[in-house]
Amino acid sequence: MTTDHGxxxxxxxxxxxxxxxxKTLSPEDLVSIGAEIILxxxxxxxxxxxxxxxxxxxxxxxxxxxxxPVLTDSGGFQVFSLAELRKxxxxxxxFQSPIDGGAKHLITPEYAIEIQEALxxxxxxxxxxxxxxxxxxxxxxxxxxxxxxxxxxxAAAKKETGQALFGIVQGGIYPELRRHSAGALVDTxxxxxxxxxxxxxxxxxxxxxxxxxxxxxxxxxRPRYLxxxxxxxxxxxxxxxxxxxxxxxxPTRNARNGTFFTSFGKVAIRNARYERDKQPIDPECGCSxxxxxxxxYLRHLFNASEVLALRLGTIHNLFFYLELMRNxxxxxxxxxxxxxxxxxxxxxxQASS
Amino acid sequence: MTTDHGxxxxxxxxxxxxxxxxKTLSPEDLVSIGAEIILxxxxxxxxxxxxxxxxxxxxxxxxxxxxxPVLTDSGGFQVFSLAELRKxxxxxxxFQSPIDGGAKHLITPEYAIEIQEALxxxxxxxxxxxxxxxxxxxxxxxxxxxxxxxxxxxAAAKKETGQALFGIVQGGIYPELRRHSAGALVDTxxxxxxxxxxxxxxxxxxxxxxxxxxxxxxxxxRPRYLxxxxxxxxxxxxxxxxxxxxxxxxPTRNARNGTFFTSFGKVAIRNARYERDKQPIDPECGCSxxxxxxxxYLRHLFNASEVLALRLGTIHNLFFYLELMRNxxxxxxxxxxxxxxxxxxxxxxQASS
Numbered sequence: 001m002t003t004d005h006g007x008x009x010x011x012x013x014x015x016x017x018x019x020x021x022x023k024t025l026s027p028e029d030l031v032s033i034g035a036e037i038i039l040x041x042x043x044x045x046x047x048x049x050x051x052x053x054x055x056x057x058x059x060x061x062x063x064x065x066x067x068x069p070v071l072t073d074s075g076g077f078q079v080f081s082l083a084e085l086r087k088x089x090x091x092x093x094x095f096q097s098p099i100d101g102g103a104k105h106l107i108t109p110e111y112a113i114e115i116q117e118a119l120x121x122x123x124x125x126x127x128x129x130x131x132x133x134x135x136x137x138x139x140x141x142x143x144x145x146x147x148x149x150x151x152x153x154x155a156a157a158k159k160e161t162g163q164a165l166f167g168i169v170q171g172g173i174y175p176e177l178r179r180h181s182a183g184a185l186v187d188t189x190x191x192x193x194x195x196x197x198x199x200x201x202x203x204x205x206x207x208x209x210x211x212x213x214x215x216x217x218x219x220x221x222r223p224r225y226l227x228x229x230x231x232x233x234x235x236x237x238x239x240x241x242x243x244x245x246x247x248x249x250x251p252t253r254n255a256r257n258g259t260f261f262t263s264f265g266k267v268a269i270r271n272a273r274y275e276r277d278k279q280p281i282d283p284e285c286g287c288s289x290x291x292x293x294x295x296x297y298l299r300h301l302f303n304a305s306e307v308l309a310l311r312l313g314t315i316h317n318l319f320f321y322l323e324l325m326r327n328x329x330x331x332x333x334x335x336x337x338x339x340x341x342x343x344x345x346x347x348x349x350q351a352s353s
Numbered sequence: 354m355t356t357d358h359g360x361x362x363x364x365x366x367x368x369x370x371x372x373x374x375x376k377t378l379s380p381e382d383l384v385s386i387g388a389e390i391i392l393x394x395x396x397x398x399x400x401x402x403x404x405x406x407x408x409x410x411x412x413x414x415x416x417x418x419x420x421x422p423v424l425t426d427s428g429g430f431q432v433f434s435l436a437e438l439r440k441x442x443x444x445x446x447x448f449q450s451p452i453d454g455g456a457k458h459l460i461t462p463e464y465a466i467e468i469q470e471a472l473x474x475x476x477x478x479x480x481x482x483x484x485x486x487x488x489x490x491x492x493x494x495x496x497x498x499x500x501x502x503x504x505x506x507x508a509a510a511k512k513e514t515g516q517a518l519f520g521i522v523q524g525g526i527y528p529e530l531r532r533h534s535a536g537a538l539v540d541t542x543x544x545x546x547x548x549x550x551x552x553x554x555x556x557x558x559x560x561x562x563x564x565x566x567x568x569x570x571x572x573x574x575r576p577r578y579l580x581x582x583x584x585x586x587x588x589x590x591x592x593x594x595x596x597x598x599x600x601x602x603x604p605t606r607n608a609r610n611g612t613f614f615t616s617f618g619k620v621a622i623r624n625a626r627y628e629r630d631k632q633p634i635d636p637e638c639g640c641s642x643x644x645x646x647x648x649x650y651l652r653h654l655f656n657a658s659e660v661l662a663l664r665l666g667t668i669h670n671l672f673f674y675l676e677l678m679r680n681x682x683x684x685x686x687x688x689x690x691x692x693x694x695x696x697x698x699x700x701x702x703q704a705s706s
Binding site for chain 1: 376418645
């Protein structure tokens with residue numbers, strides 16, 4: 001993918017930088033682990049510090065001193081998560097802010113685009129309802145149809161800013177709704193297509209089935225983005241099904257809880273077995289945390305509530321995800337992704353047994 | 354000063370790395386801001402992760418992956434701060450640990466040395482009582498005499514480890530006790546001499562008076578270390594009175610509260626006036642935080658409780674302190690310290706008016 005802030009190799013994993021910062025990391029840290037694009041959250045930036053302020057700084061990239069591409073979500077996911085605090089109408093969603101004294105805000109599709117144009121990300125997303133799980137077929141369809149009407153309004157509202165606009169496929173766990181959603185979005189025409197509403201409680205086979213139901217309806221020459229997914233296995237399974245882009249808080253959130261991804265499964269660093277362990281988190285890992293620090297030292301930092309622990313862990317987990325994507329890309333380029341996938345899954349299987 | 358982990362230029366400021374980490378910073382960060390030596394706390398490392406564990410890792414430098422010199426305090430200051438939880442006898446101090454379920458520990462001068470030998474710092478400190486302020490002359494004298502007997506026991510207990518052992522001058526706010534303390538320590542003979550028990554509540558003039566009462570009794574060819582001090586002004590005033598080494602939590606603790614030191618006084622970054630401020634914390638500063646980030650972005654990170662804020666602030670404040678010491682050293686080398694001091698204090702005076 002080509003953007004105003006440089007090229008992005010696909011398939012790619014996007015670290016999540018909710019509040020214009022990938023938690024604990026500086027832009028320099030992100031460059032050092034090989035991050036090419038990050039995601040930031042429209043909802044959070046809208047509430048604080050405000051999209052007008054960020055526009056005034058020349059966009060979120062300049063505001064946070066990150067010179068590479070950024071994607072912003074539409075804010076829909078967070079607004080809908082507010083549950084009791086929000087109300088959906090055809091016009092948009094009214095919600096009460098949890099941080100500025102309960103002020104009421106109305107986000108319409110047009111306003112979601114305006115906010116994202118102010119934030120200035122390279123890729124922006126259409127305003128959608130992330131259909132909850134479980135949802136009846138009737139609700140999934142009603143929600144989906146509204147999301148499709150909103151998607152058209154987003155496309156119509158968008159100005160010539162040079163930003164790419166992605167549509168979001170919804171439809172719950174109903175393959176025919178997924179196909180319908182994808183087809184309708186393609187008819188409207190977007191720069192890329194996301195698959196939303198997955199990894200929200202459904203089983204893995206169901207999630208993979210929904211991806212399989214959707215991808216064939218999406219054009220081959222546009223990026224396909226699986227939102228909010230997932231585990232290392234999910235990334236491999238997603239690429240196998242034609243996905244180009246992923247984002248997920250899993251590596252960063254797990255890191256801050258002291259749970260690390262490794263080539264041999266997860267490591268819960270607070271475990272007493274690591275008390276005197278001189279090995280790095282993962283002896284096979286090339287990240288700066290594994291090159292410099294022992295499990296015992298990391299365990300000590302977590303036990304002592306030292307914030308350095310959070311950063312060192314985040315560097316490791318994100319490096320693990322980004323390195324996995326680099327390995328996937330290499331195997332695709334060399335025409336041996338099928339073998340890579342089989343080997344990878346066998347190794348994970350073995351590690352977890 | 355020359356140590357097994359490299360040379361240290363004096364006068365020097367030592368960032369405080371209480372729990373084998375200078376809060377929020379990696380060793381790489383410390384190198385990038387020009388830190389030459391850090392202080393770590395014996396008391397904290399003794400309780401967690403334990404000095405035997407750190408010995409097993411080859412010392413605190415290897416444990417934390419910091420390849421430059423370290424100084425450990427004796428643990429006395431923290432033990433005595435426990436107030437109700439500790440009991441002083443001639444033998445040593447018994448205290449109840451606040452972190453491991455109230456276990457009782459007895460720290461004797463000999464044990465303080467044994468612990469510090471296990472921790473393996475390049476410079477270790479004699480076990481002392483930090484005389485509280487205010488203290489009667491009688492108590493200050495009684496405490497001081499015991500500290501002197503302890504200092505002798507420390508010197509006698511120390512093995513040939515290649516570590517430097519510093520004695521600590523006490524004596525409260527009584528010049529004749531300070532002189533007596535310094536003289537007695539010099540008679541015993543140490544590799545360096547610290548001035549303890551200051552910046553604990555007394556006025557600045559009284560603190561400076563105590564330094565002046567002590568320094569002439571200390572040998573010119575040994576480092577003089579003013580413990581736990583202080584403000585930027587204190588560093589300049591201390592050097593003017595013959596001090597070679599300083600440590601203080603002020604720059605790091607203030608940074609984590611969002612208070613930054615600058616060439617024009619303090620900046621409280623949460624202040625609303627910085628909401629849209631595109632300038633760096635200090636336009637005259639060359640640190641990586643000031644080269645990359647605006648006050649508005651830092652304010653946003655603090656308001657959003659993002660831990661990156663703590664690290665960026667710490668980098669700035671420590672850089673400010675270390676840069677001040679570099680400027681002091683340069684002015685000393687160029688024989689213009691008197692002018693430097695006058696200029697510096699006039700500028701501070703102007704900034705605070």
